[in-house]
Amino acid sequence: MDIKTLDEGLSVAGQIRPEEVPGLAEAGFRTIICNRPDGEDPGQPTAAEIEIVARAAGIAFADLPVTGSSLTPEAARTFAGLLDTLPGPVLAYCRSGARSERLWHMATEAAPQSPGRRAVLVGGATLAAVAGLAAVAGRPSQAAVATRARIVIAGGGAAGLTVATLLSRQLEGAAITVIEPREEHNYQPGYTLVGAGVKPADYTVLRTADFMPAGVTWLRETAAAFEPEANAVVTDAGTRLEYDYLVVATGLVLDYAAIEGMSTDLIGQHGIASVYAGPAAAAASWQALSAFADTGGVGIFTRPATDMKCAGAPLKQAFLADDHLRRRGTRDRSEVIYTAHSKLLFSVPLVTDRVEELFVRQGIEVRREHVLAAIDPATRIARFATPEGGSAEMKWDFINVIPPMRAPQSVRDSALPWQEGRMAADGWIEVDKFTLRHARFANVFGVGDICGVPKGKTAASVKWQAPVAVHHIVEEIASRAPVMTYNGYTSCPLITSIGTAMLVEFDYDDNLVPTFPGIDPLAEGWLPWVIKEVGLKAAYTAMLQGKA
Amino acid sequence: MQDITIGAFWAMAGEMLGAAFWPLVLLIAALALLDFVGLVRGPKRVGRRSWLLALGIGAAAGIAAMLAAPGITQSSLAQVVTVTDWLFLVALGLGVALAVGLALVALLSLRRATEA
Ligand SMILES: Cc1cc2nc3c(=O)[nH]c(=O)nc-3n(C[C@H](O)[C@H](O)[C@H](O)COP(=O)(O)OP(=O)(O)OC[C@H]3O[C@@H](n4cnc5c(N)ncnc54)[C@H](O)[C@@H]3O)c2cc1C
Numbered sequence: 001m002d003i004k005t006l007d008e009g010l011s012v013a014g015q016i017r018p019e020e021v022p023g024l025a026e027a028g029f030r031t032i033i034c035n036r037p038d039g040e041d042p043g044q045p046t047a048a049e050i051e052i053v054a055r056a057a058g059i060a061f062a063d064l065p066v067t068g069s070s071l072t073p074e075a076a077r078t079f080a081g082l083l084d085t086l087p088g089p090v091l092a093y094c095r096s097g098a099r100s101e102r103l104w105h106m107a108t109e110a111a112p113q114s115p116g117r118r119a120v121l122v123g124g125a126t127l128a129a130v131a132g133l134a135a136v137a138g139r140p141s142q143a144a145v146a147t148r149a150r151i152v153i154a155g156g157g158a159a160g161l162t163v164a165t166l167l168s169r170q171l172e173g174a175a176i177t178v179i180e181p182r183e184e185h186n187y188q189p190g191y192t193l194v195g196a197g198v199k200p201a202d203y204t205v206l207r208t209a210d211f212m213p214a215g216v217t218w219l220r221e222t223a224a225a226f227e228p229e230a231n232a233v234v235t236d237a238g239t240r241l242e243y244d245y246l247v248v249a250t251g252l253v254l255d256y257a258a259i260e261g262m263s264t265d266l267i268g269q270h271g272i273a274s275v276y277a278g279p280a281a282a283a284a285s286w287q288a289l290s291a292f293a294d295t296g297g298v299g300i301f302t303r304p305a306t307d308m309k310c311a312g313a314p315l316k317q318a319f320l321a322d323d324h325l326r327r328r329g330t331r332d333r334s335e336v337i338y339t340a341h342s343k344l345l346f347s348v349p350l351v352t353d354r355v356e357e358l359f360v361r362q363g364i365e366v367r368r369e370h371v372l373a374a375i376d377p378a379t380r381i382a383r384f385a386t387p388e389g390g391s392a393e394m395k396w397d398f399i400n401v402i403p404p405m406r407a408p409q410s411v412r413d414s415a416l417p418w419q420e421g422r423m424a425a426d427g428w429i430e431v432d433k434f435t436l437r438h439a440r441f442a443n444v445f446g447v448g449d450i451c452g453v454p455k456g457k458t459a460a461s462v463k464w465q466a467p468v469a470v471h472h473i474v475e476e477i478a479s480r481a482p483v484m485t486y487n488g489y490t491s492c493p494l495i496t497s498i499g500t501a502m503l504v505e506f507d508y509d510d511n512l513v514p515t516f517p518g519i520d521p522l523a524e525g526w527l528p529w530v531i532k533e534v535g536l537k538a539a540y541t542a543m544l545q546g547k548a
Numbered sequence: 549m550q551d552i553t554i555g556a557f558w559a560m561a562g563e564m565l566g567a568a569f570w571p572l573v574l575l576i577a578a579l580a581l582l583d584f585v586g587l588v589r590g591p592k593r594v595g596r597r598s599w600l601l602a603l604g605i606g607a608a609a610g611i612a613a614m615l616a617a618p619g620i621t622q623s624s625l626a627q628v629v630t631v632t633d634w635l636f637l638v639a640l641g642l643g644v645a646l647a648v649g650l651a652l653v654a655l656l657s658l659r660r661a662t663e664a
Contacts, residue, residue: 198622499623518632525630526637530621538563539556547559 004097009088012100016093018045018053025057030087033079035103036094037065048148048244051477052443060086060479063148066099076106083107144172145478152233152243154223156180158188158459158544159448160249161211162466165546168213170474177217177241179233183208186279187537189459192313194282195275196320197290198498198533201283211544223250226414228441245443245473248429250411252309252449252457255404260374260383262401270377271398275317288398289321296330297397298337300382302372304404305341306426309449309457312492312504314338315345315355317400322362323497336363337394339370339384347455348510351494354522358496367392372401407450416444418452428452433508434485436469445469453488455508460491463543489513493532496524503528579647586654593657602656606649614641 001020005011015036016024024032032054034047051061062082066075083090083104092100151167153160156178164178190204212218221235226248233241254276256262264277268284271292275282292299301318303311318338325331338345338359345359345366346352359366370384370392382399384392407417407427416438418424430439431446433453438444447465449457456465468486475482488508495501504521505513512521519527542548562569590599614637618625628637 497627499618499621499627500629516632518635520630520632523630526618526621526623526628526633527630529623529627533621533623534564535560538560541563542556542559545559547563548556 002097003091004101006101006104010083010090010092010104012097012104013091013093014096015041015044016050016091018049021050021053021059022057024091025059029059029089029091031060031062031082031090033082033086033090033092033100034061034063034094035066035079035092035100037067040095048150051147051149052244055476055479056442058479062086062146064103066094066103068099071099071102071106073106076103079103080107144170145474146172147174147477149244149477150175150242151177151245151247151473152241153178153247153249154226154233155249155251155448155450156182156208156212156218157185157249157251157448158540159251159450159462159466160247161185161208161213161544162462162546163247163249163447163470164216165211165213165544166466166470167473168215169546170470171477174477175217176215177219178212179219179221179223179235179241180208181220181222183220185211187540189310189532189536189540191275191279191282192310192316192320192495193533194279195273195285195289195317196324196495196498197286201279203537204279204282206541211541213546222410224410226410226416228415228438228444231443243443245445246441247469247473248411248416248444248446248450249448250408250450252405253408255306255406256401258404259372259401261377262375262403266377267401270380271396272375272377272401273317273398274401274403275313276402285400289324292398293321293324293328293330295397296325296332296334298335298395299325299398299400300394300396301336301338301400302370302382302402303339303341304402305371306404306406307423307428307457308402308405310492311347311457312494314400314402316495318364319358319362319494319496320498321398321400322364327498331363335365337365337367339367339372341369341371343368348504348506348512350510350512350522351504351506354502355494358524367394375399375401405449411450415440423452433488435472435482436465436486437472445472453486453508455488455490455506456486458490458492459540459543460505461486461489463539463548464489466543487513491515493528493536495529495532499529500524500526501528501532503531579651582654583647583650584654586650586652586657589657590650590653594653598656599653602652603645603649605652606645606647609648610641610643610645613644614638 001013001016003011003013038046047063054061064078094100151174153164160178167176185206185208187204187206190199193199194201221237221239223233224236225234231243256264266272267274267277267281268287271288273285273288275285299321301314303314318336322336325334344352345355369387372382373385374383380396382394382396386392412427416429417427418430429446429450429452431451436445447469448462465486468484471484472482491505493501494504502522502524503519507513514521539548565572617640618628
């Protein structure tokens with residue numbers, strides 16, 4: 001590579017290759033400007049490829065592609081603005097270095113007599129360039145960071161949409177693509193209310209289109225293969241998307257098939273309920289629960305052995321059923337049995353103790369270390385796996401089935417999941433629990449249920465995860481040091497009857513972290529119920545739009 | 549949840565109320581204006597009996613709001629149990645009572661002004 005020095009702050013060169021960039025950093029260059037459009041020659045490295053390596057090497061990057069016909073005074077002013085504000089020394093490149101040199105001549109000729117060439121010319125720089133500069137220089141800036149980075153978000157649910165909204169606000173010129181096959185978006189925290197007869201099914205039905213931010217490309221396909229080694233995602237329709245950054249936000253899959261005899265068609269029949277499968281399933285579950293409350297009998301509330309979204313939901317459903325039985329006068333001829341997958345009812349010790357207390361008060365029995373393995377709808381007999389390979393059978397009049405949950409197959413088939421340890425079996429992706437950055441693929445982040453982190457499978461966690469992942473991407477693009485971390489915040493308004501709840505909020509260290517002063521996270525009350533019944537959906541949709 | 553700022557609260561109220569949000573904001577603003585008028589003009593132009601009547605009606609409205617609020621949220625008064633629940637409910641009742649009472653005072657003072 002031939003480098004020609006034009007003045008103490010600027011050198012020009014012909015096309016550079018990504019592998020040459022670390023050497024440029026060693027040579028003392030602090031900024032690279034690309035003056036060459038992508039695709040001029042076959043095999044030419046793209047600006048984005050150079051940008052990624054440059055930023056990794058601590059070099060600021062700006063892209064100002066010009067051709068013979070676009071070597072205009074306007075382009076020269078923009079170039080001057082970049083030179084004035086980006087840290088020097090700067091290396092500008094095009095195919096041979098000639099266009100970069102021509103830009104420099106035009107820029108200096110335009111303001112020969114000015115006391116400070118750069119100071120004068122910066123006023124003519126484009127807004128995007130200035131925004132980018134402020135960011136690159138590390139000054140606090142509210143302005144969007146200018147970049148041409150390609151960002152792919154796999155999954156447009158709670159996490160994917162929130163990330164897309166935040167990124168589209170904080171980046172200027174980035175190519176952001178959301179891969180999401182579903183037109184319907186579901187407010188899943190509402191399923192419990194639908195399944196308890198408190199809300200109609202359509203309460204949970206929203207439209208993805210209403211929350212897809214402007215300027216973001218929505219690809220209505222499914223991510224079928226993740227190739228993090230090649231920085232690419234391939235969809236079921238065969239579209240191959242190359243990225244500079246990937247955010248995995250696919251959520252999880254419900255593995256009903258892992259329970260022998262169970263299928264989603266059975267929900268609402270034979271006393272089988274399962275709100276997790278969607279709005280229709282939640283409504284059918286309410287029919288089953290209501291019929292059970294009329295007659296009473298044995299009600300069983302299961303919980304899978306895998307990590308699950310909203311781990312408080314199985315508990316809430318047991319409390320709600322108990323309440324319905326009492327309201328209909330059938331509680332005294334009923335048994336309400338909660339089958340816990342482990343010895344504990346909940347992962348946070350303080351919450352476990354409180355739930356144990358409430359279960360005793362309500363007469364809800366607990367069978368510990370019972371994991372639902374099979375059901376026979378005809379005889380209404382459920383088989384549970386118990387410790388040391390044992391099994392136990394129970395007859396039900398009503399059974400609330402919560403399936404095992406895992407990463408989607410395409411994620412599990414990729415290199416993204418944990419390779420060993422507790423998280424590996426179900427394919428949760430290996431991200432750092434504080435930064436949500438992938439442990440092995442530095443340009444990959446996870447947000448939402450898919451993350452292999454100890455807590456955080458709730459929509460309320462997404463509210464805190466999304467800004468962290470976005471912050472790390474934006475700061476890296478802007479060559480600033482990221483500072484934000486996620487503390488494991490998880491929230492679960494634990495409904496204890498229709499009309500009362502406990503606003504349980506905690507972090508990775510099992511600390512209770514209440515949002516509202518005065519609301520005791522372990523006290524049942526009306527206000528937490530109001531927050532769940534009235535406030536949570538509004539908070540959720542505001543989050544998707546980056547407003548709350 | 550965490551960090552509920554005024555901006556976030558405003559956005560959530562907008563999401564919660566949908567199309568009814570701005571009409572409601574206008575209504576509350578009108579009520580606040582009336583309350584302000586009531587506070588400024590009331591003491592001089594409204595007699596003691598009218599004051600008592602207005603505040604009595606306001607108090608009744610406040611109590612009605614307190615009784616109705618749990619039901620509107622599919623709960624019941626029996627489920628208002630913690631100190632925070634009660635503080636919230638009382639604050640709601642007081643707010644409604646004052647807003648309605650002062651608005652009535654303002655209306656009475658305006659009526660006096662047109663009669664004079
Ligand atoms: C019954 C129930 C009760 C809950 N209660 C609460 C609660 O009270 N409070 C709370 O905060 N949270 C609650 N949650 C949890 C909350 O809904 C989830 O944690 C949240 O939706 C996670 O967001 P996500 O984006 O990771 O996943 P999702 O919102 O599920 O979105 C994932 C998206 O990815 C898409 N997708 C999947 N695979 C692919 C692929 N291969 N390619 C492209 N797109 C793909 C899906 O179509 C989907 O749109 C509850 C959930 C349930 C089911």
